[in-house]
């Protein structure tokens with residue numbers, strides 16, 4: 117059995133960050149992963165350019181049963197600390213929109229940077245290792261298909277079950293449960309919605325249509341970004357954002373014209389362009405395929421002047437206050453992250469160590485802290501990884 121100071125399960129964003137931090141502090145660190153390459157999700161993130169952080173990162177951009185939990189780590193290792201590392205490695209980047217920072221080139225540069233920093237800390241990385249048992253005697257003992265390893269400190273960094281075909285698992289929850297840590301029920305987040313019935317027919321017909329500026333809301337929580345119709349329902353950044361807040365059965369309010377007043381525009385057009393068709397006028401407000409789909413059959417071939425105000429107001433209502441009740445989501449297969457996870461009440465917000473299991477830490481997506489779309493989830497991985505790496 118080989119002994120280390122720290123064993124980290126998971127060579128993803130959080131695990132590599134914890135490893136390089138602990139390694140550079142002189143700890144003997146082993147990182148174990150069942151995948152054949154480290155940082156797989158980093159490599160595919162941000163369309164291959166990795167949206168590695170957000171200039172506007174702040175605790176209110178995260179969901180958790182304890183909304184205060186992420187504050188300490190986010191304040192101690194900030195987006196600017198990570199940006200410094202990126203700049204030190206000469207990685208060119210740009211702000212795309214809403215504070216989101218992306219690599220100019222490939223996301224691979226971020227993985228290479230993390231591995232270079234880990235190498236500076238003499239971190240040992242063992243890939244292709246299937247973990248068969250985790251137990252605690254004097255030390256934590258990890259059994260794998262290629263040997264046993266032990267250490268007084270163990271960091272769980274195996275992420276959440278989103279995108280299982282990439283090797284994502286709920287393994288961290290199993291290990292946490294074994295050590296008595298509570299779990300907030302995990303659920304897919306940042307995930308497209310599915311529709312049903314007539315709404316599905318409508319949305320399928322509109323698949324590929326994008327509304328560049330839509331406001332979607334559940335109660336007071338609202339996001340204004342692009343929305344996309346799909347063969348199964350709705351997607352696009354605005355939908356992914358609100359999906360993290362959605363509970364089954366809840367209504368999502370869609371405003372496809374947040375800057376305008378559709379009712380006023382249609383009634384005004386009825387006076388000023390009485391001979392025009394509804395779909396023509398509507399197409400000046402929303403994409404033309406959407407305008408055609410929202411025009412009732414009875415109104416299709418008639419002039420605006422012949423249409424009752426009531427009908428125009430009903431169409432305007434759909435454009436700006438569409439009450440959409442998703443049938444469900446596209447699930448873990450399409451979810452960019454997993455919400456819920458290891459309950460933060462069992463962990464120290466300073467160190468990520470389990471209060472009742474000294475030496476056991478949990479970081480990254482495995483923990484019940486979930487960021488908005490836009491680089492926030494990586495920032496949580498960096499910040500929580502750093503906090504644990506500094507503590508072990």
Ligand code: FDA
Nearest residue numbers: 126128129130150161162167274275287480481491493494
């Ligand atoms: P992560 O999933 O990165 O790493 C977990 C590691 O554990 C993996 O290497 C895995 O192989 C390993 N593992 C899992 N189970 C194991 C087991 N049983 N045994 C051994 N090893 C195991 N976020 C963001 O901020 N900006 C972005 O641009 C994107 N883009 C994006 C695109 C797509 C398609 C997805 C799916 C996700 C994103 N994200 C994102 C989210 C981001 O990728 C995610 O939040 C972080 O990678 C989480 O980091 P972790 O280290 O916690 O888990």
